Every structure is written in structure tokens, then in C-alpha cells.
Amino acid sequence: MSSSYKDLKQECYEANMQLDALKLVIYTFGNVSAVDRARGVFAIKPSGVPYDILKPEDIVILDFDNNIIEGTMRPSSDTKTHAYLYKHWEDIGGIAHTHATYSVAWAQSQRDIPIFGTTHADHLTADIPCAPPMADDLIQGNYEHNTGIQILDCFKDKGLSYKEVEMVLLGNHGPFTWGKNAAKAVYNSKVLEAVAEMAYLTLQINPAAPRLKDSLIKKHYDRKHGKDSYYGQS
Amino acid sequence: MSSSYKDLKQECYEANMQLDALKLVIYTFGNVSAVDRARGVFAIKPSGVPYDILKPEDIVILDFDNNIIEGTMRPSSDTKTHAYLYKHWEDIGGIAHTHATYSVAWAQSQRDIPIFGTTHADHLTADIPCAPPMADDLIQGNYEHNTGIQILDCFKDKGLSYKEVEMVLLGNHGPFTWGKNAAKAVYNSKVLEAVAEMAYLTLQINPAAPRLKDSLIKKHYDRKHGKDSYYGQS
Amino acid sequence: MSSSYKDLKQECYEANMQLDALKLVIYTFGNVSAVDRARGVFAIKPSGVPYDILKPEDIVILDFDNNIIEGTMRPSSDTKTHAYLYKHWEDIGGIAHTHATYSVAWAQSQRDIPIFGTTHADHLTADIPCAPPMADDLIQGNYEHNTGIQILDCFKDKGLSYKEVEMVLLGNHGPFTWGKNAAKAVYNSKVLEAVAEMAYLTLQINPAAPRLKDSLIKKHYDRKHGKDSYYGQS
Amino acid sequence: MSSSYKDLKQECYEANMQLDALKLVIYTFGNVSAVDRARGVFAIKPSGVPYDILKPEDIVILDFDNNIIEGTMRPSSDTKTHAYLYKHWEDIGGIAHTHATYSVAWAQSQRDIPIFGTTHADHLTADIPCAPPMADDLIQGNYEHNTGIQILDCFKDKGLSYKEVEMVLLGNHGPFTWGKNAAKAVYNSKVLEAVAEMAYLTLQINPAAPRLKDSLIKKHYDRKHGKDSYYGQS
Numbered sequence: 011m012s013s014s015y016k017d018l019k020q021e022c023y024e025a026n027m028q029l030d031a032l033k034l035v036i037y038t039f040g041n042v043s044a045v046d047r048a049r050g051v052f053a054i055k056p057s058g059v060p061y062d063i064l065k066p067e068d069i070v071i072l073d074f075d076n077n078i079i080e081g082t083m084r085p086s087s088d089t090k091t092h093a094y095l096y097k098h099w100e101d102i103g104g105i106a107h108t109h110a111t112y113s114v115a116w117a118q119s120q121r122d123i124p125i126f127g128t129t130h131a132d133h134l135t136a137d138i139p140c141a142p143p144m145a146d147d148l149i150q151g152n153y154e155h156n157t158g159i160q161i162l163d164c165f166k167d168k169g170l171s172y173k174e175v176e177m178v179l180l181g182n183h184g185p186f187t188w189g190k191n192a193a194k195a196v197y198n199s200k201v202l203e204a205v206a207e208m209a210y211l212t213l214q215i216n217p218a219a220p221r222l223k224d225s226l227i228k229k230h231y232d233r234k235h236g237k238d239s240y241y242g243q244s
Numbered sequence: 245m246s247s248s249y250k251d252l253k254q255e256c257y258e259a260n261m262q263l264d265a266l267k268l269v270i271y272t273f274g275n276v277s278a279v280d281r282a283r284g285v286f287a288i289k290p291s292g293v294p295y296d297i298l299k300p301e302d303i304v305i306l307d308f309d310n311n312i313i314e315g316t317m318r319p320s321s322d323t324k325t326h327a328y329l330y331k332h333w334e335d336i337g338g339i340a341h342t343h344a345t346y347s348v349a350w351a352q353s354q355r356d357i358p359i360f361g362t363t364h365a366d367h368l369t370a371d372i373p374c375a376p377p378m379a380d381d382l383i384q385g386n387y388e389h390n391t392g393i394q395i396l397d398c399f400k401d402k403g404l405s406y407k408e409v410e411m412v413l414l415g416n417h418g419p420f421t422w423g424k425n426a427a428k429a430v431y432n433s434k435v436l437e438a439v440a441e442m443a444y445l446t447l448q449i450n451p452a453a454p455r456l457k458d459s460l461i462k463k464h465y466d467r468k469h470g471k472d473s474y475y476g477q478s
Numbered sequence: 479m480s481s482s483y484k485d486l487k488q489e490c491y492e493a494n495m496q497l498d499a500l501k502l503v504i505y506t507f508g509n510v511s512a513v514d515r516a517r518g519v520f521a522i523k524p525s526g527v528p529y530d531i532l533k534p535e536d537i538v539i540l541d542f543d544n545n546i547i548e549g550t551m552r553p554s555s556d557t558k559t560h561a562y563l564y565k566h567w568e569d570i571g572g573i574a575h576t577h578a579t580y581s582v583a584w585a586q587s588q589r590d591i592p593i594f595g596t597t598h599a600d601h602l603t604a605d606i607p608c609a610p611p612m613a614d615d616l617i618q619g620n621y622e623h624n625t626g627i628q629i630l631d632c633f634k635d636k637g638l639s640y641k642e643v644e645m646v647l648l649g650n651h652g653p654f655t656w657g658k659n660a661a662k663a664v665y666n667s668k669v670l671e672a673v674a675e676m677a678y679l680t681l682q683i684n685p686a687a688p689r690l691k692d693s694l695i696k697k698h699y700d701r702k703h704g705k706d707s708y709y710g711q712s
Numbered sequence: 713m714s715s716s717y718k719d720l721k722q723e724c725y726e727a728n729m730q731l732d733a734l735k736l737v738i739y740t741f742g743n744v745s746a747v748d749r750a751r752g753v754f755a756i757k758p759s760g761v762p763y764d765i766l767k768p769e770d771i772v773i774l775d776f777d778n779n780i781i782e783g784t785m786r787p788s789s790d791t792k793t794h795a796y797l798y799k800h801w802e803d804i805g806g807i808a809h810t811h812a813t814y815s816v817a818w819a820q821s822q823r824d825i826p827i828f829g830t831t832h833a834d835h836l837t838a839d840i841p842c843a844p845p846m847a848d849d850l851i852q853g854n855y856e857h858n859t860g861i862q863i864l865d866c867f868k869d870k871g872l873s874y875k876e877v878e879m880v881l882l883g884n885h886g887p888f889t890w891g892k893n894a895a896k897a898v899y900n901s902k903v904l905e906a907v908a909e910m911a912y913l914t915l916q917i918n919p920a921a922p923r924l925k926d927s928l929i930k931k932h933y934d935r936k937h938g939k940d941s942y943y944g945q946s
Contacts, residue, residue, distance in 0.1 A: 036438055037431070038476075039363065058476030062842030087475045088465055109363045111438070115445035118360040119453050126820040129741065129811045129883045147460040153463055166713075178920030182456050183362045196741070204738055205811070210449060216914060219821050222884050225848040229855055233789055241789045270672055271665070272710075273597065292710030321701055321709045343597045345672070349679035352594040353687050380693040387697055416690050417596045444683060504906055506944075508830065526944030555935055577831045579906070582811045583913035587921050614927040621931055650924050651830045653843040668847070678917060 015053065015080055019045050019069040021104075022053035025192035029062040029108060032200050040108040041086040044192035047095050047103070050074060052096055056083035092156025095188065099172045106199045108183045111197075112206035116140065117179040117224030123205060123221050126212045130205045131230035133176075137221075138202065139168050140179040161186065166175065177202045249287065249314055252280050253303040255338075256287035259426035263342060264295040266434050268320045274342040275320040278426035279330050280336070284308060288329055290317035299305060321329035321388065328392025329422065333406045338426030340433045343418045347433075350374065351413040357454050360446045364439045365464035367410075371455075372403050372436065374413040395420065482642040483521065483548055486514050487537040488523035489572075493660035497576060498529040500668050508576040509554040512660035515571070518542060520564055524551035556621065562626025562654065567640045572660030574667045581586045581667075584608065585647040591673060593690050594680045598673045599698035601644075605689075606670065607636050619693035629654065645670045652661050717782055720748050721771040723806075724755035727894035730808060732763040734902050742810040746894035747798050749805070751801075752776060758785035766920065789856065796860025797890065798946035801874045806894030810899045811886045815901075819881040827924050828914045832907045833932035839923075840904065841870050842881040863888065872892065879904045886926040898930055925936060 013019065019231055025042040029035045038061075041123075043054040053069045069083035074097040080175045086092070092105050093099050116138075117122050123138035125131060130138075140162035143149075148156040177187040187198035212219050234241040245252065259276040263269045270297075277288040287303045304315035308331040310324055320326070326339050350357050352374075357372035359365060364372075373399035377383075382390040394410055398403070409431045411421040421432035444452045468475040481487065493510040497503045504527075511522040521537045538549035540564040544558055554560075560573050584591050584606075591606040593599060598606075609632035611617075616624040629646050633639075644666045645655040655666035680687045702709040715721065727744040731737045740763075745756040755771045773782035776799040778792055788794075794807050807837035818825050818840075825840040827833060832840075845851075850858040863880050867873070878900045879889040889900035914921045936943040 035260060037436060056477065057474075072766070084477055084895055109438075111441055112445065113443050114361060116364060117450055118446040119450035120443060121450060126818060126884065129816060140379070141742075143457055143460060146457070147458040151461050153467075182360065182460060200738060204811075207813055208816050208820060211814065211912060212820040214448060214916060215753070215817055216821035216823060225851040226845060226884060229851050240759075243758065243786055270668060290711065291708075318711055343672075345675055346674050346679065348595060349683055350595060352676060353684035354549075354678040355684060369498070377691055377694060381690070383693040383697050415692060416594065444679060448682060504902060524945065525942075544868040552945055577906075579909055580913065582829060582831060582910050583917055586910060586914040587918035589918060610907070611925055611928060617931050621935075650828065650928060661776070676914060682916060 013067070013080060016066075016069070017048070018044055018051070018053045021192050022055070022069045023064065023066040024063060025049075025104060025106070025196050026136045027061060028041060028057045028193070029106065029199070030197045032196070033112045034108045034196075034199055035061075036202060037073060037079050040110075041088055042104065042106045042196060043086075043089075043092045043096075044104045045102070049101075050133050051079050052092060054085050054089055054092055056081070056168050057086050059083070067227055068167050078153035088157075091161075091186070094155055096162065096184075098158070098162060101173060101190070102188040102195075103190045105186065105188045106192070106196035107184065107186050108193040108203075110203040110206075112201065112210055112228070113179060113185040113203050114183075115210065116117070117184050117190050118182055120181045123179070123209045124219075125227060126209050126219055127199075127222055127225060128230045129208060130172070131222055131227045132234050133198070133201055133205075133231075134174060134228050135231045136168075138177055138205070139164055139170060139175065140181055143181045246302070247314060249280070249285070251299075252278055252285070252287045252305070253300050255426050256289070256303045256390060257298065257300040259338060259340070260289045261295060262296065262322045262427070263340065263433070266430070268342045268344045268430075268433055268437060269295075274340070275322055276338065276340045276426050276430060277320075277323075277326045277330075278338045279336070281334075285313050286432075287330065288319050288323055288326055290315070291320050293425050305353050321456070322391075324386070324388035325391045325420070328389055328393065329420075331424045332392070332396060333422070335407060335421040335424075337424045337428075338429035339422045340426070340429040341418070341420050342433050342437075344433065344437040346444055347413060347419040348417075349444065350440050351418050352416055354415045354425075357413070357443045358453075359461060360453055361456055362460060362464045363442060365456055366410060366468050367432070367435055367439075367454050367465075368466045369461050370402075370404055370409055371400055372411055372413060372439070373404060373417055374408065377415045410466050480597075481535070481548060482518070483514070483539050483591065485535050486512055486519070486521045486535075486608075488540070489660050491534040491564065492536045493572060493574070493664050494532065495529060496573065496664045497667070500664070502578045502664075502667055502671060503529075504574045506564075508574070509556055510572065510574045510660050510664060511560045511564075513570070515568075515658075517634070519547050520560060522553050522560055524549070525554050527551070530607070535557045558620070558622035559561055559596045559625045559629075559654070562623055563629065563654075566626070566630060567656070569641060570656040571658045572663035573654065573656045574660070574663040575652065575654050576663075576667050576671075578671040578674075579680055581647060581653040581671050582651075583678065584674050585652050586650055588649045589649070593675045593695060594677050594687055595690055596694060596698045597676060599690055600702050601669055601673075601696050601699075602642060604636075604638055604643055605698045606645055606647060606673070607621070607632055607638060608649055611649045614671065655699045715769070715782060715888050717748070717753070717773050718768075720746055720753070720755045720766050720773070723894050724757070724759075725766065725768040725804060727808070727898050728757050728769070728887075729763060730767065730895070730898045731808065731901070734898070736810045736812045736898075737763075737906060742808070743790055744790075744806065744898060745788075745794045745798075746806045747804070749802075752782050754794060754891060756791055756794055757789050758783070759788050761785070764875055786835045787920075789925050792854070793857035793859045793888070796857055797863065797888075800864060801890070802895075803839055803875060804890040805892045807888065807890045807898035808897040809886065809888050810901050810905075812901065812905040812908075814912055814942045815881060815887040815905050816885075817912065818908050819886050820884055823831070825881070825911045827929060828921055829924055830932045831910060831927060833929045834936050835900070835903055835907075835933075836876060837933045838870075839930050840870060840879055840907070841866055841877065842883055845883045857936055897929045914938050
């Protein structure tokens with residue numbers, strides 16, 4: 011039972027359990043992974059295992075070409091999407107995927123989430139992008155790998171940086187989020203769900219609600235993320 | 245107090261308690277049954293007994309013609325619907341009925357729930373059917389028995405298989421769900437409620453939201469249920 | 479500290495605590511009373527006392543003319559409405575008032591809640607009535623007493639029986655519910671809130687949703703309340 | 713570790729923890745302050761510290777010109793807004809700021825919350841004001857200080873008294889509330905969120921819902937706050 015990936019598995023396990031604690035998933039409708047860049051591997055939840063019986067040693071270790079390095083269980087069915095993102099986005103340390111209610115509703119609506127307020131601008135300066143569904147041949151092919159391609163194409167088309175926009179909606183599916191580590195990826199899933207709910211309600215109250223003005227977007231993002239940021243304890 | 249149906253009663257009891265734990269019911273607004281095919285009987289919740297005082301020995305055992313085989317309490321008022329489904333759908337092992345909020349809202353709207361996303365397609369490939377209310381003479385007659393007929397007629401009219409579509413909305417009433425056992429039936433009630441909420445929100449955000457494209461329906465259903473499925477631990 | 483109304487106070491106390499446990503109130507936004515018909519008195523929550531410090535001995539005892547019979551605290555500001563209802567509706571044993579979210583939303587909309595489904599018909603056969611706001615002089619006068627008159631007038635105008643319809647919305651204010659005892663009054667507050675939420679969602683999904691057909695209203699009400707009822711344990 | 717501000721820090725700490733307990737915040741999306749008028753200082757939450765690790769001794773003490781009097785941590789990024797309000801509104805003892813869901817949705821809609829019912833009128837007689845976003849140069853300048861100016865300008869423009877209206881929405885941002893002490897400020901945040909949700913639902917059910925009539929506004933406000941008030945224990 012001794013493993014040289016014990017810490018990585020523990021990080022991944024704890025982040026997965028947070029999905030459940032934060033009410034972002036029911037049953038097994040989500041997964042989180044954590045990466046070890048130095049060793050070129052990532053840890054991910056096994057497929058279809060309920061959170062109340064999940065254990066740290068169940069976590070599966072793979073390389074970025076989807077070879078299982080350690081673990082006896084089948085990894086998440088979305089593993090290839092995680093691997094593709096780790097391979098191409100070299101600065102991310104963790105990825106989360108959920109079917110959280112409001113995030114999914116926007117994904118099913120095939121709409122970007124407009125930046126309506128400072129809660130949104132505290133985290134990113136763009137609308138939250140919704141990638142369109144893939145072409146049929148890509149779906150019928152290497153689906154989860156192609157999902158990774160779809161996300162990167164969406165960012166390229168919209169001119170977005172994955173370092174500044176740490177979340178995406180997959181049209182008709184749901185959200186993927188990422189960050190410097192697995193805990194930050196889960197944090198971003200929770201923030202996205204909160205922003206998605208607020209944006210939904212805003213549109214119901216005022217269908218003509220305007221986007222946040224540029225000066226407020228810049229102010230709020232910079233006070234948390236800019237070089238002269240003054241939020242939090244440095 | 246010794247009973248030859250102890251295990252069946254326990255399965256039924258635990259599934260009923262799950263309805264409450266999953267917040268699918270308030271008070272006594274729901275019931276679950278579990279079948280023993282070999283002996284030709286099913287176990288069901290007694291009528292009107294609150295979950296916080298329900299005990300395994302309160303569960304009632306009946307045959308498929310609604311004769312009480314064991315038990316001193318009156319069975320659920322919906323018992324004849326359960327019996328009818330068990331008698332005609334020979335591969336189901338459990339049935340659940342609730343008045344869960346979003347499921348009921350769609351039933352009261354008399355609308356099928358459109359398949360808007362992969363959460364839905366992970367479980368079934370069709371819109372979730374809503375059976376129309378019955379004719380007046382059937383309501384005034386053997387109502388709960390006729391409810392079973394209504395469900396089967398709905399599946400016949402829409403060309404659906406109960407093995408692939410494990411849920412239905414009764415127009416103006418609420419959901420019935422089923423599965424290989426009572427726990428799976430309850431699982432399907434929870435999934436239906438989640439899908440019903442997501443579909444509701446989707447329509448509010450984008451009234452013209454399109455159905456999920458066929459290739460994605462097939463991909464997601466097959467990766468969980470097809471012969472080459474790769475979801476979960478086999 | 480000895481009191482001849484100890485049991486009545488205890489019943490009233492427990493019913494008030496249920497309002498909180500069922501999430502029907504925040505802070506002190508609600509009150510429940512319980513009657514002792516033989517002695518011509520009722521017990522009610524003291525005004526403005528938070529649930530987490532409320533004690534059975536804080537409950538105030540009054541007669542139907544609002545004279546305090548026992549208790550050192552000021553009774554609920556809505557006391558005169560309770561007294562008026564007890565005096566004129568001789569078969570009720572408990573009354574509850576809340577500011578529960580969906581019930582208040584319908585009251586603020588000044589609309590009756592249409593009977594859309596069987597959850598509603600399991601409890602009453604009519605739309606849930608919304609009494610219009612009172613005339614200005616009645617508001618400026620003996621307001622809480624006049625609120626009682628307003629409720630009775632509403633039932634007379636609509637031809638409703640308080641024995642069959644155990645709930646009302648006060649336009650722009652919120653719900654009052656009643657029943658054979660205080661616990662049943664609280665039960666009716668919870669049912670009303672659930673029905674109010676379902677009706678709200680139904681209208682959002684299908685603004686043209688039809689009322690439940692008469693045969694289903696009669697069937698569901700009678701199987702729970704008719705002379706040949708077969709719901710629950712007799 | 714001995715501090716002459718121990719009681720003030722404790723009051724501030726407990727009020728901040730209430731934000732979390734009342735589900736008005738996720739993560740660190742909120743802050744509460746408490747004032748000591750005699751000493752000309754206020755206590756406020758440190759910036760970006762999660763509630764589950766916050767301790768009373770982390771609370772920062774400042775004067776009304778934003779000089780830190782005691783504390784080693786960086787105060788909330790919204791501190792200057794608090795200081796401005798304390799300096800100009802001499803009768804308030806506590807201030808709370810959240811990103812609570814329904815309050816934010818109205819703020820993002822840039823709409824005042826209409827007074828639709830008695831829940832609202834029990835607390836204030838005016839629509840809940842929504843201050844417009846600031847001019848660009850004020851945002852780019854001393855933003856949090858200018859936010860205080862913006863709030864006071866809004867009250868002046870609308871002819872409101874901060875003693876009677878203890879809450880405001882900042883357009884595209886979220887709510888600020890205040891009161892005689894920090895606990896009352898938090899109470900007002902919770903009441904605002906409840907009223908915001910009810911008003912939202914009311915508009916969905918009846919887009920033409922009328923404002924509460926003046927006689928009812930006056931009656932409900934006066935029975936709680938007028939010189940002849942009869943709500944609560946005096």
C-alpha cells in the first residue's frame with residue numbers, strides 16, 4: 011500500500027470531497043484532478059465511485075498521454091480531457107468538472123455568462139465562455155480528448171488566456187474549471203456556480219441589464235489580481 | 245415478529261428513508277416498493293406513516309393482485325399502481341413515487357422534459373415523458389389501477405421501452421420512477437428532480453434552447469450503458 | 479411558576495418551534511396559537527421573542543376578547559386576528575401565521591393560487607384564496623381585529639368553508655393557516671408553502687397551464703378526506 | 713496579546729461569523745464592522761481571511777481616517793467605505809457588506825426593490841434604493857472612499873434618512889446595511905436578502921404587482937417603530 015504518490019493522491023482526494031461538501035455534485039456527477047509537474051503525472055478520481063466510500067488510495071495516477079502509472083481502478087471517464095488540458099496549459103495545477111445546477115443551465119442554454127457585477131469581476135474580466143458543441147465526427151471519435159481540443163479552440167477563438175479565465179462551460183454539458191492547484195480549481199467551480207445563479211436572476215429581473223462598465227471591471231479585478239492588489243494578506 | 249420477508253422489508257424500508265434523506269419528500273408525500281420476483285410479492289410503505297416513526301416491520305407485503313400477504317397496516321394508497329407495473333414490466337425490481345418540487349412542476353405543466361444536456365443523456369436518450377391526465381370514467385373507477393394502465397399506454401404511444409426510460413411524469417400529479425431494485429428507483433427519482441430543475445432554468449435563460457444533438461445523446465448514453473461502456477468500475 | 483395552562487402552553491410552544499424547524503420563518507416572522515375550547519382561552523407566542531430563547535413558560539394565555547389571562551409578556555402583535563378567528567370559527571383548534579417565501583410572493587401578487595395538481599387537491603378542492611388588502615379606514619382603525627373580519631369576508635364572498643379550506647393569503651402580507659390543533663395549523667403552513675412553490679414554477683414553465691380537472695380534484699380530496707377515504711391508518 | 717479593544721473585536725468577530733451562519737456569504741465575500749464612538753475607532757474583518765480560521769484577535773482597529781490603531785493584518789478592502797459612513801452618519805454602530813444572491817441580483821439589475829408587502833414595511837417605508845455605478849474618474853481614483861460618497865449622494869438625491877432606511881444596494885456590486893450595532897447591521901442584511909427574494913418572485917408571478925398601499929406601509933412600520941409601537945417586549 012506504500013506509494014510514492016501519497017501526497018498527490020491526498021490532495022486530489024480532499025479536493026474531490028470538497029465538491030460534495032460544497033453541494034456542487036450529487037452522486038458521482040463530478041471529478042477533480044491534481045498534477046505533479048516535476049514528475050509529469052496527475053491524480054484523478056476513479057470513475058463512478060460515490061463520495062461516501064471514496065478513499066485516498068482509490069485515486070488513480072496517469073501521465074499526460076493517459077497511461078495509468080499507479081492504481082487498480084478505472085479513472086474518471088473524463089480523464090482524457092484533463093490530460094489534454096494539463097499537456098497544453100503548462101501553468102495549471104488542478105482541474106475540476108461538475109454538473110452544478112446553474113452552471114449546467116447556462117451550458118444547456120449555449121450562452122456565455124455576461125459579466126453583470128463585481129462578484130464576477132473579482133475573478134475574471136471576460137464573460138464566462140460557453141464552448142459550442144463539437145462536430146458529430148469529433149463526438150463519435152476520441153470524444154474526451156476532442157473535448158480538450160474544443161476548450162482550447164474556444165479560448166483561441168475568443169482571444170482568452172487560460173491564466174486569466176480559469177473556467178469554461180461546455181455547451182449542453184457543464185463546467186470545467188482550473189487553477190494553480192486542485193483546491194483552487196474547486197474554488198473556481200463554486201464561484202462559477204454562484205456567478206451563474208446571480209446572472210440568471212439578474213436576467214429575470216431585468217432582461218435588459220447592462221454589462222458591468224469597463225472601469226469597474228478593471229478596478230475590481232486589479233484590486234485582487236493586479237500588481238498593486240490590496241485584497242487579502244500578502 | 246419473525247418474518248420470512250425480513251430482507252425485502254429492510255430493502256424497502258431503507259429505500260423509503262432515502263427519499264427523506266435526499267429531500268425528495270415532505271411529510272408522507274411519497275412511497276417506495278421493492279419486489280421479490282421468485283416469490284411473486286412486493287413490499288411497500290404503509291399509507292400516511294411519517295418517516296421519523298417508520299420501522300422496517302411496518303412495511304406491508306402484497307402479491308401482484310393486491311392481496312396482503314403479510315402486515316397489519318394499510319399499504320400506500322398508490323399500491324395498485326405499483327402492483328400493475330410489477331405485473332406487466334417483469335424486469336423491474338423497485339418503484340418510487342414522490343411529489344418532488346421540480347418534477348411536479350413539469351407534471352403540472354403537462355409537458356415532457358426536453359433532453360437539453362448530457363446530465364439527461366447520461367441516463368436516458370428520450371425526453372422524459374409526461375402522461376396526460378386520464379379520462380373521467382377511469383378516474384372515477386379503479387383509479388390507482390388505471391394509473392398503471394395510463395403509464396403503460398403512454399409508453400406504448402410514444403414507443404418507449406421501460407428498460408431504457410426508467411421514469412415518467414403523471415400529468416398534474418408527479419413522478420414515478422423504477423429500476424433494477426428499490427435503491428435504483430430512488431436514485432432515478434433524484435436524477436429526475438435534478439434534470440427537471442436544470443431544464444426549468446434552461447428554458448428561463450433561453451426559451452429557444454435546442455435539444456441536445458443526436459450524436460451527443462448517443463455518445464453519453466453509450467459510454468454509461470452501451471456494450472462498450474467505460475463509465476464506473478465493472 | 480405552576481400554571482393550570484401548562485399543557486396548552488407546551489402545545490403552543492412546540493408548534494411555534496416547528497415553524498422554525500420547518501424553515502417557515504426567519505427571526506420572529508411568525509406565530510402559532512393553540513386553543514382550549516372548554517375554558518374559552520388560547521395560548522400564543524409572545525411578541526418579538528427569538529425562537530432560540532423562547533421557553534414554554536413565555537407563552538401568553540388570553541380569552542377571545544383579548545384579555546390576558548396569564549403571562550407577563552406582551553402577546554404577538556397579531557393576537558387580535560387569532561382571537562377573532564377562534565371566536566367565529568368554532569371548530570378550529572390552532573392557527574399559524576408566517577412570512578414564508580413563496581406564500582408571501584403570491585400574497586404580494588394579490589393572486590389566488592390556482593389548483594394545478596394533486597398535491598393541492600390532496601388538501602383542498604378550491605384555489606387558495608387571497609384576500610384583498612383592507613380599506614384605509616379599517617387599516618387605520620383596529621387593524622388586527624379587522625384583519626380577522628377581512629378573512630371571514632373573503633371566505634363569505636368566495637363561498638368557502640373554513641372546515642374545508644384551512645388556509646388563506648392576506649394580500650400584500652402573508653399566509654394564515656389553521657386546523658384541528660396547533661400542529662395541524664403548522665402542517666398546513668408547510669403544505670401551503672410547498673404548493674405555492676410548485677404553482678409558481680408551473681406558471682414559469684407553462685403560463686397557460688390548466689387547472690386540475692374536476693374529476694381529479696374530487697378523487698384526490700375524497701381518498702384522503704371523504705367518507706370512503708383510504709389514505710393513512712384509520 | 714492584551715488589548716484595550718477586546719470587547720469591540722469580539723462584537724465584530726461574532727457579527728462576521730453570523731454572516732456565515734446565516735448563509736449570506738461564501739468564502740470571504742463579505743465583511744462586518746463595529747464602532748466605538750467614545751474612542752473614535754471601529755473594528756473590521758481582515759481582508760480575505762476565511763471564516764473557519766478567523767479569530768477575534770485577527771480583527772483590525774482603525775480610526776475614521778483609515779489609520780490602523782491596532783492589528784497586524786490588512787483590513788478589509790472595503791474599509792474606506794465603512795470609515796466614510798461612520799464619519800458622516802454619526803448614529804450608526806455597525807455596518808455589514810455581503811454578496812448575498814438575491815440582493816446582488818437586484819443590484820446587478822440596477823433597480824430599486826419596490827415595497828411590495830408588509831415584510832418590507834415592517835422594516836422601512838421606502839423602496840430599497842439602488843445607487844447607480846460611479847463615474848469612471850471616481851472609480852479610478854479613491855474607489856472605496858468614493859463608494860461612501862456615492863451612498864450618501866444616493867440618499868440625498870432620493871431624500872432618504874439613514875436612520876429610517878438602514879440598507880442600500882450599490883449598482884452592479886451588492887448590499888451595504890447598517891444599524892445601531894454590528895448585530896443589527898447583519899440582521900438587516902438577512903432581512904434585505906429575504907425581501908429581495910420575495911420581491912423577485914412577486915415580479916415573476918405578477919409583473920404588474922402594485923406597490924403596497926400607503927396606509928399599510930404606515931401601519932406596519934409604525935406598529936414596530938412608531939412612538940405607539942406595540943411589537944416586541946419593551
